[in-house]
Amino acid sequence: MVDSDLKDLFRDVLTDEPPITASIQEDLARGRARRTRRRQRRLTVTGAALAAAGTTALLVPALVDDDPVPAASDEVWPYSTSASSDVASVVPQFGGPMPSSADAGPESDATADPLERVVWAAVRSALPADLSPTEPGFAVQGLGEGYGLSFTAVRGEAVFTVDVVVQAAPPELGVFRPCTEPAQTPDAVDLWSACSQGWDDEDRWRVVGHAGDVTGVAVAEGGSAAVTVVWSTLIDHRPSDQKDLAGTFSPEEANAIAEAAWRAGSRYDADELVVGTGPGWDVDAVRRDFQGIEAILEAAAGPVEELSADTSRDHVAATYATQAGNVTVTMWASSERYYAGLCWILTACEQWPGSIDYFAALDDSAPSMGSTAVAIGRQLQVAIDTTGTNGFVDFVMPITAALGMTSAQE
Amino acid sequence: MPAIDEAAYGEYVAARRRALLRTAYLLTGDWHAAEDLVQxxxxxxxxxxxxxxxxxxxxxxxxxxxxxxxxxxTRRPWRREHAVDVVPDGGGSGDPADGSDPRARHRLLTALAAVPAGQRAVLVLRFWEDLSVEQVAGLLGCSAGTVKSQSARGLDKLRDLLGTNEFALVEEG
Structure with a gap:
């Protein structure tokens, strides 16, 4: 008997297979219900955390003051950067020979971008000795304007993904302050835990912390380069209720990876660290898109009347009355910062827990649970608020599909 | 923000539910339990x-x-399965590959149920899903060596229960 025979045995076992009676609508309903329960749990936990931190608010004026930005001198990076010199010593010189490695990855891939190979070699050198990347690193698409690497890591019992993005440093450092300025999102106030931020002894802005239960983030910005390291246990074998970041990276280890990637990236000029097109912002083009949206709404729900339109430097928004109710569509330019935007994957929206400009385009209005936001290419982010409708018409898919096609044609 | 891309999700579910259900059945040996697992x-x-x-x-x-x-x-006490030492023959043809015989299927299922959960998962992934040792290791978060040893033990268990004729040549490299 060979393998195929064993497969035949399995097939025989399945011969009394019943017809499938479950409906997709039931699957959707279960998924929505689970998602709602998780949200409610998060809100409860966050509320309790904020209540417990009530007295702490006095000690953390950034949460309540009108001017929350403390003086730079008040925020000293608590971690040592001395260990980075060890990391730097193994970072290959730009243009120099790549370190030999039997493992597959961008550094051994002749087709990979040279900078990508340098960054990967640096990151690999900074990984803890007992951690093994189970997949070759590869360029991450859609993660801001820069170079991205992504791999899955196994360390003991923990299985987690690691993204490392190297970008040009932002014009203004110290803007991203998740430890003291939590982002408000539709899910909750994203108060980071195990969070530290500050200026290190090389005048770089540094951040390390846990953005929720399953995501860790480390940031290093200064000179020409900015690095964001994101590690997540979301795709892990443990039950979702038991997932956390235990056994992944300590803050020091995450900092070392950010440090290594930063040192690799900082050997390049800022211009060399920009990949892809700039965010761009052509109000006229966006207005043209809106005319298309009006037609889409009309096709979906009959006659449409534009109730209001708002075109500003930062965003374009319009509210339409349809026979199914009112729909508001808002568009704004994607940020080039990996951590800043709400939506950071293409043609869908993965909510970034540290988003700092999510509601900038929505005039700081309260987040609506009925809003759906998507990223359209690297250029545009769109929020579609259908809370004023009767819920019987799907406006989101036709709009995003049309905009996605437009973006793809550009 | 209620919406994921439900249309895409629906398409995926429609395309993959049956395959998932079959794998789930081979793991659980019960269609109702398999449906629960898929859900x-x-x-x-x-x-x-x-x-x-x-x-x-x-x-x-x-x-x-x-x-x-x-x-x-399988770790929950009310779902824990108990290993058996001997698979009841039930008076069937004795040929487990004869899919027309429900008793043979029952015998196979009983044998599979006697294989510990982790080993059974490895067998199903390796020989039903046709995944490589490395792919199974990635799914289980363990080493390739562990997958090989678990597979070999699972096959040994099936041989013990069903007889060596059917499984004599199956080896996990």
Missing amino acids: ETLTKLYVSWRRVLRRDDLDGYARKTMLHAYIDS
């Missing part, structure tokens, strides 16, 4: 849909989710 898997998939899409490995995530939901379920 749990699809619910978790919905919750994580956007992140999983980003990884562009829907099947891998679904498999992993199902696998660990299954292993978790």
Whole structure:
């Protein structure tokens, strides 16, 4: 008997297979219900955390003051950067020979971008000795304007993904302050835990912390380069209720990876660290898109009347009355910062827990649970608020599909 | 923000439910339990849909989710299965490959049920899903060596229960 025979045995076992009676609508309903329960749990936990931190608010004026930005001198990076010199010593010189490695990855891939190979070699050198990347690193698409690497890591019992993005440093450092300025999102106030931020002894802005239960983030910005390291246990074998970041990276280890990637990236000029097109912002083009949206709404729900339109430097928004109710569509330019935007994957929206400009385009209005936001290419982010409708018409898919096609044609 | 891309999710579920259900049945040996397992898997998939899409490995995530939901379920006392030393013959033809004989199927299922959950998962992934040792190791979060040893033990167990004729030549390299 060979393998195929064993497969035949399995097939025989399945011969009394019943017809499938479950409906997709039931699957959707279960998924929505689970998602709602998780949200409610998060809100409860966050509320309790904020209540417990009530007295702490006095000690953390950034949460309540009108001017929350403390003086730079008040925020000293608590971690040592001395260990980075060890990391730097193994970072290959730009243009120099790549370190030999039997493992597959961008550094051994002749087709990979040279900078990508340098960054990967640096990151690999900074990984803890007992951690093994189970997949070759590869360029991450859609993660801001820069170079991205992504791999899955196994360390003991923990299985987690690691993204490392190297970008040009932002014009203004110290803007991203998740430890003291939590982002408000539709899910909750994203108060980071195990969070530290500050200026290190090389005048770089540094951040390390846990953005929720399953995501860790480390940031290093200064000179020409900015690095964001994101590690997540979301795709892990443990039950979702038991997932956390235990056994992944300590803050020091995450900092070392950010440090290594930063040192690799900082050997390049800022211009060399920009990949892809700039965010761009052509109000006229966006207005043209809106005319298309009006037609889409009309096709979906009959006659449409534009109730209001708002075109500003930062965003374009319009509210339409349809026979199914009112729909508001808002568009704004994607940020080039990996951590800043709400939506950071293409043609869908993965909510970034540290988003700092999510509601900038929505005039700081309260987040609506009925809003759906998507990223359209690297250029545009769109929020579609259908809370004023009767819920019987799907406006989101036709709009995003049309905009996605437009973006793809550009 | 209620919406994931439910249309895409629906398409995926429609395309993959049957395959998931079959794998779940081989793991659990019971169609109702298999349906429960698939439902749990699809619910978790919905919750994580956007992140999983980003990884562009829907099947891998679904498999992993199902696998660990299954292993978790076997740890619950009311679902724990008890190993048997001898598979009841039931007076059938004795040829487990004869799919027309429900008694033979019962015998096979009983034998599979006697294989510990982790080993059974390895056997199903390796010989039904046709995954490589490395792929199974990635799903289970263990080494390739562990997969090989678990597979070999699972096959040994089946040989013990069903006789060496059927399984004599199956080896896990």
